[in-house]
Amino acid sequence: MGLLACISVDGLPLQILLNANPGWAGTPVAVTRDEKPQSPILALNACAREKGLTVGMRYANALSIVPNLRARDMSADRIAEARNRIVHTISAFTPDIELCPFDDDALWASADGLRSLFGTEAHWSREVLRSLDAEGFKAAVVVGFTRFGTYAAARSRSRSTVFASREEERALVGRSPVDSLPLPQRTKSTLRRLEIRTIGHFVSLPEGEIVRRFGKDAGVLLKAILSDDPLPVQPLAIAETVPSRRHLDAPLTDLNLLMPHIDELLAVEAARAEAARSVIAGLTLILRTEDGDLTTDLIRPAAPTLMTALLGRLILLRLSARQFSSGVAEIEMHSARSSPSRTQGELFRRGGDSGGNPGRDLPAGARAFAAIRARFGNDAVACAELRDSWLPERSYAWVPIQGPSLPGARPAPRPAPKRLNAVRRILYMPQQGPEGMRTVKDPFVVSGSWWGTEARDIPFHREYSFHSSEQGLFWIYRDRLTGSFFVQGVVD
Amino acid sequence: MYVPLWCKTNFSFLEGASHAEELIETADRLGLPAVAITDRNGVYGMVRAFDAARQRKVRLITGSQVSIDDGSSVILLAQDRAGYGNLCRLLSCGHLRNDKGTCTVSWPEVGDHAPGLVALWLNDPAEAAPRESGLPILKEAFGDRVYAIVRRHRWVDDVSRERTTRESAGRFSIPLVAATEVLYHVTDRRRLQDVLVCIRHGTTLREAETRLLPNDEHALKSSSEFSRLYRDSPGLVEATQEVADRCRFSFEELVYKYPDEVVPAGFTTATWLRHITLEGAKGRYKSEIPAPARALLEKELALIEELGYCGYFLTMWELVRFCREKEILCQGRGSAANSVVCYCLGVTSVDPVKMDLLFERFLSRERAEPPDIDLDIEHNRREEVIQHMYEKYGRDRAAMVANVVRYRKRSALREVGKAFGIPEIVLDHCAKLLGHWDGNLEAVFREAGIDLPAHLLGQLAELTRQIVGFPRHLSIHPGGFLLGSEPVDTIVPIENATMEKRTVIQWDKTDIETMNLFKVDLLGLGALTHLDYAFRLLKSHYATDLSMATIPSDDRGVYDMACRADTVGVFQIESRAQMAMLPRLKPRNYYDLVVEISLVRPGPITGGMVHPYLRRRAGQEAVTYPHPSLEPVLRKTLGVPLFQEQVMKLAMVAADYTPGEADQLRRDMAAWKQRGKMEGHHDRLVSRMVARGIEPAFAEGVFSQILGFGEYGFPESHAASFALIAYATAYVRHHYPVVFACALLNAWPFGFYSPATVIDDSRRHGVKFLPVDILQSHWDCTLERQHDAAEYAVRIGLRYVKGLGDGDWQRIQAWRAGGTTSRLSDFTSQCRLPRDSMERLAELGAFDCFDKERREALWGVLDRGDRPANLLVGDFDEMPSFRPLSAAEEITWDYLASDQSPRGHMMEQYRSLLEHQGLPDTAAVTRMEHGRKVSVAGCAICRQMPSTASGVLFMTLEDETGFANLVVWEKVFKQYRTLILTNWLLGVTGRLQIADGVTHIIAESFWKPDFAHENAGGARASHDFR
Known part of the structure; x- marks a missing residue:
């Protein structure tokens, strides 16, 4: 295997919190597990640590010690969104990204063949760091030869390292503390007590003894540390979020002239989706006129598809009702993708009942709904749902629906409130x-x-x-x- | 005029939004003749309503809204005493069959309990129940005493419901009556009621939707409003008066009879009490009963008989006898120690004649309250006594008294804030900022970063204030029992407590006192357990039979020890504050201990009594009395009133108060700020004193002293009882330190200090400790004589291994029974303890007996995997080599695994380093001169900021040689707050203050010792802010 790099963004939840609250810089900040006073603290910034707080402490306890401590929990959605941004940022610097299976805040990237673009691996890693910095993330980047070697170095180093040789990498890994190993805290604590403080010491222990005491995962880790790691980086399928864009030399108001451009962009999006082994679940179409006006339309087909003709027709339906005050100068298109899946319902829903009555043609119904939505807006198809409220106008709501469903598939209606509706x-x-x-x-x-x-x-x-x-x-x-x-x- | 028949107080937990007093007061203001309180499934707030009603001359109708097992409910109102009893029994039935907090009865059960009750049918069927369920039974059982409620809350379904109600009532020939469900006394309380609903459902105001009531029509209405609401049916309004007239039961009718004890043939309770009292007196006084004692006995016995309290005293005697038979240590405390009858019965241990105590502090004719005797029992065996009470009297005649847990400001803020949707983290922050309740909640909210518009912050603050004091739920009083000669559940409903095998009544001790019911308090006291264990160890290991009664009194060595403040582990005089007082007060006899215990309390400190007393005691100030007539009263406290009994006597002597009047004065003193009752006493006291020839200025001075006394008066009898136990524990400590330490460690948790401090202090007194050993240790600590040692050592018990539980101990015992071994591998494979337990034992060195160093043992016990048969666990072909622990590391590991170390103090390992830095140990500090600047390092074992100290922090640092007591002024605390609060290993620099034999360091700065980071894991437990 050639060179690879480990990029580690330590303390991501804390970084997200601080990025969202820039005014908190320089004050004690903590991330808690839940939004409850007895929630344990998961992460602390340096200022909080300096004041004697420790990870694992209960928030209420910490607050009694540091009254001006600011703390929030961090939702999985926000963390996932941040990780996606990180992956997206790094994807500009490498074709292949592999997520670390045992550390959510680390990943590996192929660092082979980048000299032509960046000159040296060191320059490349500095550029990666700079881009991540610009996104608000502090990271460490280590370029080396093995997954574990680069990972251990990234966890114990501050910013950027390039190993010149496998021996150098191995030597540093050997000196790295066991705390940088992806082992449970309890195991690390036991190892510390046994004065097994470095990875080098850890790997010197017999594998069988390690497995019997610390479990199979520890054994696997040991092997990983010791192996030459021949496999190349297994690339992540990154959702391509770079939009398709087209600037028109001559702004257009005629839809008939505009549609071919849109069709071409559609083709690009479909190709990308296909290359990523996915299908288009929705499209965002942004039109910018020469006057600077922007319109944004969300187009949702009845089912995820790669059929550009179908998608084009939906776009046409949407735009056909529109009057452009000035010519469209730029078209931008994003696609939201999903994995292709067999709609098994289609296999059964066409079957009809035993009395010979034809079944409901749900796909046709879905297509009809999509066409209505395309023509009249995404909220054009809705059904009424009962709501829990004393005010008459709030006791029900119109809820947009995607498509028709079989009666059995509809969720059971909420029981009516005891007070009469x-x-x-x-x-x-x-x-x-x-x-x-x-x-x-x-x-x-x-x-x-x-x-x-x-x-x-x-x-x-x-x-x-x-x-x-x-x-x-x-x-x-x-x-x-x-x-x-x-x-x-x-x-x- | 109408009578509201369906009112809920806030004792319909998290449903009613007004206090009973508020409802009654509003009813009075509206001119309503009567009010029916009908809390859900109980009469929790009825005594308070009764008390408020009788003060305002509003007639209270007693009732309850009872839940039926089909999901509906019915209102039952008591017509007469029998009806009230039936209501209580019905509710008891419904509660006792369910877990705590739930009550359901069936319609037939309602019918069975109908006599004496009026039923109001609600037409509120549950979804699964037929609409008229219950009506046939109600009609049959209640006859013409059942009415159908026509409710008009201006809800959307009022009309349809009324139609069906009228139809059903017509079908069953049931008369109609108008009623609205009153949930608050004024409309504005609707908001609080909404908040209570949110708390009940664990939701927010925004998300509650139809769980909130649709409007604010549930306030108490005036007659005109009510009449207008039912203007089309005035007969329904008149019917409310008809119902009210039928319900004439009043709590005045509750005549309570204390259970009669079984007495031998030929005796009555009074004569039996006399007999056993006199027998007891002979035992107490050995030969002839002294004349003063006899006179008091006769006086007390006569009064007890007159007031009908004989049974109560017999109960206490029987309880104490039970404890003695079972060898359970017990002792009466509190005002009962004023009674010579209690002394002779063996209930208390203080001779009130010798102590010149005041019987009227305990019992008096004027007091019109039953006696209240608290019995302290060894805390580990209190449950035996409680179960004995249940067995003896039966579950229907003995029930524990409730304790109403109420919202306080922090809990109020948290719950109301959650209803507003404010994150809990922010609320917790806010709660911590509350500090002193100065009413400015809005400012606190802003500081905590609560992001709400100003008007909502105001609402949040207002609702928080309103809910403070509201009952949240019922728990059990620590030890109060209500006993009745008739089933208690005809007086008040009984329900299950959370704790298994416990049942509790729906009233708390305040209600008990209001209703003049008898309560027996059984309290657990760790010090008695400590003494019991010590006495048993003395018997088994030293062939010494010692008891509370046989401990030699006035042991000089014991008082010398107390004067040195060498009192770690001694009951009542071990705290930091007590240790600071002992060298100043220098107790030399039992009564000095009584004063010592009483003096270190917030009251005497704020009352300004401490310094005058100490100065007079030290001869620095003349002992004077406000008037010669008061000398007998104040002589034993050198002219300074310290005790409630003294103030009572003062009033009796100087102002001719009768004993009963003097006791009323005592009670009014305690409450004078709230009720302003002292003005009446002023005129009487001063005028009478002047009439006796006391100078007016003196008289006013005496009254001022009495007024100030109200803040702090302490009962002398209480201190006297505690002083006996304090002396006993001090005696054992002085003469048998090994036994003292072992017994204390086994009785823990209780007391002021952690086991680590107890061990270190004991070691300084020559006690040897042996570490946990898997082959030798029992669950509790034991005494072991090693080799040919002259004295026993204390073997630390397995109970002190973190995470080790009773189940683990059973396994170890079973393994030992099968024969022990010398191989760790045998132990790990045969005694399959959980991994955590094994690791802790290894870390503690419990496997030293297998000749395995700790790291080797830890490596060994971690091995849980399968091995080839020819390779034994623990026999390592591939054993890594591990560095043996140093002595210092051993101590640190001990702390990590068990929060203490028998091997040495944490600071020992740093002594040479500290000496190198020129830093003394704490023993050396105590020998330095006053005013010297000193720096010392140690483990923080105590941090206290008493409310009387105006922001001053008192701390204690400990090292291997003793303690250093620090005084940290507010400014210094603020500067070093985080360091002080987050580090258990601390250094301090300050100036020595030595006064009256007490040494303090007035802290100027704090610092973290260089070596502190090496011990990040081995923290010491500290007595913090308690």
């Missing part, structure tokens, strides 16, 4: 009073949201009642907060 009250016929006039019972009252934090939490106090008139039976409420009357609905 106000929506149904529209159909309620109150008692008639004398002389045909409404017996107006005391109105029923709904009030709440006194805490009113956001637009949807505006305080309300309504007194509902029914009133008949020549036009019909009206469902009316008086807003006590404003004193005004409103019509909630008409009884059908």
Whole structure:
């Protein structure tokens, strides 16, 4: 195998937290496991450590020692998003990236054949570091010969190292502390107590003894450390997020002239997806006019596909309703991809029932939904879902749906709240009073949201009642907060 | 006029949003003639409601909303005493069949308990239940005492529900009555009620949706509002009065009878009590009962009989007798020590005649309260006594008293903040910033970074304040028992506690006192366990039969030891503060110990009594009395009032108070700031004192002293009881330090210091300790005589190995029973302890007996894998070589595995380094002169910031030679706060202050010793901020 590099972004959750809160620089900061006072601390910045806090301490305990400690938990989504950015950044410097299976904050990249572009491995690694810095990530980059060697060095080094020879790499690994090994903390603690402090000492122990005491994983690690590591970097399939873009020399307002350009970009996207062994689940189409206006459209096919004709048709449907104030000068297209999968439902849903009735053509239905969405907007297809609220207008919501589904596949409806749903009250016929006039019972009252934090939490106090008139039976409420009357609905 | 028949207080936990007092006060203000309190499944708040109602002349109707097993519920109101009893029994039935916090009964059970009750049917069927479930049974069982509630909460389904209610009521010929569910006394409390719902459901206000009630129509309404609500059906409003008139039960009718003890034939409870008391007196006084004692006995016995308390004293006697038979150490504490009857019965151990105590502090005619005797029991065996109570009286006649856990400011903030959706981490930060409750919560929120608009911060603050004091849930009083001659569950419902085999009533001790019920308190005391273990060890190892009664009194050596403040582990006088007082007070006799125990309390310190007393004791100030007549009262405390009993006597002597009046004065003193009752006493006391010839200025001075006393008065009897135990533990410590240490380690956890400090201190007194040994150690520490040693050593028990549990000890015992071995490999393969336990034992050197150094042993026990048959575990062909631990490392490893080391003190290993740096040990510091600047390093074993100290931190550093006590002023603490709080190995530089034989270092700076980082793992336990 040729050269490879290990890139290690130590303490990623902490880095994400500090990047999101630049004002916290220089103050004690911690990442906790949960958003709870008794949550253990997972990471600390230097300032917090200097004040005597340690990883593993309970947040509440740490706070009693350092009252100005700032702490947050870190969601897996945010960490994943950051990792994707890191991979994307590095992908500009190497064709092959392999994730480290035992350390989420490290990866390997092929460093072979980069001299032609960067001159030296050292320059290459500095450029990688600079790019990661620009993204807000502090990392270490070590170029060497073996996965484990470069990994151990990256965990124990601060920024950038290039090994000149395997012997140099081996020697450094041997001197590296066992703390840099991807072993459970408990194992590391035991090794420290046994005065097995360096990796060199660790690998000098008989493998059988290691396995019996520290488990098979430790044995595998031992082998990995000792091996020559012949396999090249196993490349990661990186989602290609570089958009397809086309600048038009002459801005266009005619859709017929615009579509061929769009079709060509579609072809590029489809090719990329196919090369990545994936299919297109959605498209983002950005059109920039010569006046600088931007329109962004999300196009979602009925099912992930590589059929450019289908995708093109959906785009045409969407754009056909649009009037461009000035000519389109630039087209940008991104595709969201997914793995191709057999829609097994298709195998069964066409089957029909035993009575000979044809089954529902769900794919056709999905395509029809897609066409409607393309024509009228992504929220054009929706169904009503009951919601839990005292306010009539909040007791249901229109929820966009992707496509038709079999009755059995629909999730069981939420049980209606015990209090009668106000929506149904529209159909309620109150008692008639004398002389045909409404017996107006005391109105029923709904009030709440006194805490009113956001637009949807505006305080309300309504007194509902029914009133008949020549036009019909009206469902009316008086807003006590404003004193005004409103019509909630008409009884059908 | 109407009567609200469906009201919930905040004792409908997390449902009702007003105190009972608030509801009653509002009802009074609205001119309502009566109120029915109907908390869910209980009468938790009924005593408070009763107390509030009788003060305001609002008639209280007692009831409860009872949950039915089909998911519905029914309201039951007590018509009469029998009905109330039935309600309590029904609720007990529903609670006892379920886990704590749940109550369900069946409709037939409701019917069975119908006599004396009025039922209000709610038409609130659960989803699975038929709509009219329960109605047939209600009609049959209650006859004309059942009504159907027509509720109008202005909910959307009111009309339909009312229609069905009327239909059903018509079908069963049940009259209707109007009622709204009252959940708060004023509309504004609706917000708090919403918050309570969120807390109950663990959700936020935004996400709660229909779990919150739809509107704010659940406040107590005025008559006009209520009438307007039911203007189309005025008969329903009138029916509320009809129902109220039928429910005439009052808590005044609750006549409680204490259980009669079984007495021998020919005796009544009174004569039996007299008999055993006099028998006991003979035992106490040996020969002739002294005349003062006899006079007091007669007086007490007469009063006890007059007040009907004989049974109570017999119960206490029986309990103590049970404890003696089972060889369980026990002793009465508190005001009971004022009673010579208790002394003669063996309940208490202090002779009140000799101590000149005041019986009326315990019992008086005017007090109109039953006696309250607290019995301290060895904490390890208290459960035996509790189960004995249950067995003797039965679960229906003995139940433990509840303890209402209420929201305090931090918990209030956390719960209300969670309802607002504020992250817990931020709330915790906020809670820590609360500090002193100065009311400015908004500022605290801002500092904590709570990101809410200003109006919401205001709401958050307001609701937090409102919820403080609200009951959260019920737990058990530490040891209070309610006993009844009739089943207790006809007085108050009984329910299951969380702890197995425990049942608890729905009232707490305040309610018990309000209702004049008898409570027996059984409290666990670690010091008694310590003494018990010590006495047993003395008997088994030293052939010495010692007991509390036979310990020689007035041992000079014991008091010498106390004067030196050499009192680690001695009950009541071991704390840092006590050790600072002992050399100043210099106790030389038992009564000095009584004073010593009483003096180091927040009260005397803030009351300004400590220094005058000490100065007079040291002869630095003349002993004077406010008036000659007061000399007998204050003589034993050198003219300085220290005890509640003295103030009582003062009032009796100087102002002709009767004993009962004096006891009322004592109680009013304690509460004078809240209730302002002292003004009445002022006029009376001063005028009477003047009438007796006391100068007005003197009289005013005496009254000022009494007023100030209210802050701190301490019962002398309580201190006297504790002083006996303190002396006993001091005696054992002085004469049998090995036994003292072993017994203390086995009785732990209790006391002020960690086991490590106890061991180190004992070692300084010549006690030898042997480390944990897998072949020799028992679970508890034991005494072992090694080779031909003259004295026993203490073998550390396996209980001190971190993570080792009782199950592990069983396995070790079983392995030992099969014959021991000299090979580690045999042990690891035969006694399959969990890996963690094996590692800890190896790290502790418990396998030294297998001739394996610790690292080798650790390597050995880690091996859990399969081997070829010819290769034995522990017999290593490929054994790596390990460096043996140094002596210092051994100590560090001991701490890592067991938080203590029998091998030496942590600081020993650094002594030569410290000497090289010119730093003395703590023993040397105590020999230096006052004012000298000194630097010393040690392990922080105590950090205290008493509330009386105005921000001053008191610390103790320990090394192998002793302690250094530090005083850290607020400014220094702030500067070195993190260092102080995060490091257990610390250095301090400051000036020596030596006064009255007490040495302190006034800290100027703190530093981290150079070697501190090497011991990052071996931290010492510290007594911190308690």
